[in-house]
Amino acid sequence: TKQQTKQQTKQQTKQQTKQQTKQQTKQQTKKEL
Numbered sequence: 001t002k003q004q005t006k007q008q009t010k011q012q013t014k015q016q017t018k019q020q021t022k023q024q025t026k027q028q029t030k031k032e033l
Helices: 002-032
Strands: none
């Protein structure tokens, strides 16, 4: 159970990072326009 929780947290963090990168890219593109 401990290991599962660790894994889930890791995955959630990964997804959050992915989301943030997506948003940053979106904002940069807007700026360049």
